[in-house]
Amino acid sequence: xxxxxxxxxxxxxxxxTLTVCLTCRRDGADPEAARPGAILHAALEEAGMPEGVALxxxxxxxxxxxxxxVALIGGAERWTYVYGDLDPDQHVPEIxxxxxxxxxxxDGLVPWRQRPQTFRKQSVARIPPAKxxxxx
Amino acid sequence: xxxxxxxxxxxxxxxxTLTVCLTCRRDGADPEAARPGAILHAALEEAGMPEGVALxxxxxxxxxxxxxxVALIGGAERWTYVYGDLDPDQHVPEIxxxxxxxxxxxDGLVPWRQRPQTFRKQSVARIPPAKxxxxx
Numbered sequence: 001x002x003x004x005x006x007x008x009x010x011x012x013x014x015x016x017t018l019t020v021c022l023t024c025r026r027d028g029a030d031p032e033a034a035r036p037g038a039i040l041h042a043a044l045e046e047a048g049m050p051e052g053v054a055l056x057x058x059x060x061x062x063x064x065x066x067x068x069x070v071a072l073i074g075g076a077e078r079w080t081y082v083y084g085d086l087d088p089d090q091h092v093p094e095i096x097x098x099x100x101x102x103x104x105x106x107d108g109l110v111p112w113r114q115r116p117q118t119f120r121k122q123s124v125a126r127i128p129p130a131k132x133x134x135x136x
Numbered sequence: 137x138x139x140x141x142x143x144x145x146x147x148x149x150x151x152x153t154l155t156v157c158l159t160c161r162r163d164g165a166d167p168e169a170a171r172p173g174a175i176l177h178a179a180l181e182e183a184g185m186p187e188g189v190a191l192x193x194x195x196x197x198x199x200x201x202x203x204x205x206v207a208l209i210g211g212a213e214r215w216t217y218v219y220g221d222l223d224p225d226q227h228v229p230e231i232x233x234x235x236x237x238x239x240x241x242x243d244g245l246v247p248w249r250q251r252p253q254t255f256r257k258q259s260v261a262r263i264p265p266a267k268x269x270x271x272x
Contacts, residue, residue: 017269019263019264022182057269058264060262061261061262061263062259062260062261062262063259063260063261064218064259069261071261071263071264073263073264073269075266076212076266080216080263081198082218082261082263086155095203097154123198123199123200124198124199124260125197125198125205125207125218125220125260125261126196126197126198127155127197127207127209127216127263128155128194128207128209130211130212131152132194133192133209
């Protein structure tokens with residue numbers, strides 16, 4: 001804690017947001033039906049978020065070739081992760097499991113074996129945190 | 137400027153980092169040779185960065201299926217963008233052009249027509265800025 005700002009313990013590096021692309025389509029989905037991204041967001045909302053995780057919708061994560069897509073964002077000290085090729089009917093439990101594990105870290109780096117299978121195989125990108133640059 | 141923090145004009149929302157994955161491979165590249173990601177980083181370093189842009193290498197952006205990959209990161213007020221399928225021999229001028237345009241924005245959103253072709257076609261993901269969540 002010594003290196004943290006006053007009042008900010010090392011174990012709480014900021015809020016975590018599970019950001020869901022609302023505009024995502026999926027191959028083979030009915031173009032006239034509700035967008036799969038919106039369906040995924042609704043399914044996650046109904047399931048309820050793990051402690052310390054807020055759910056947010058966003059118009060386009062520009063991962064259109066890999067939709068449905070979500071991003072796990074966790075403040076200036078955590079890496080950001082983007083996952084794609086998600087299926088609202090299949091992946092909600094694993095997304096929640098992965099989000100909970102992410103929220104339990106200080107830097108966003110969940111040990112490989114603790115990541116759900118979907119997160120191991122369907123990574124789209126990760127982004128270094130602001131802290132990464134300020135330390136170099 | 138009225139809504140900005142003291143001493144921070146609206147036109148300078150923070151430094152911009154062009155982050156290059158050093159570990160990226162490309163399909164068909166010689167596995168015994170230098171990593172294409174490291175070659176891209178060296179080519180960008182030699183070319184020189186546009187004003188307001190810093191070049192940084194990073195070990196893996198987890199966009200391995202789309203390497204070479206770079207991320208444009210610009211502080212708490214700009215969207216982050218990840219681009220992939222980049223070729224060190226072809227794309228350096230367009231990466232620099234796109235980075236300069238990004239650095240010229242307050243929110244990271246470069247108008248579509250002002251984006252280089254490579255950035256229009258090779259987007260991997262974009263991430264909303266911290267400001268996006270604090271305003272909702």
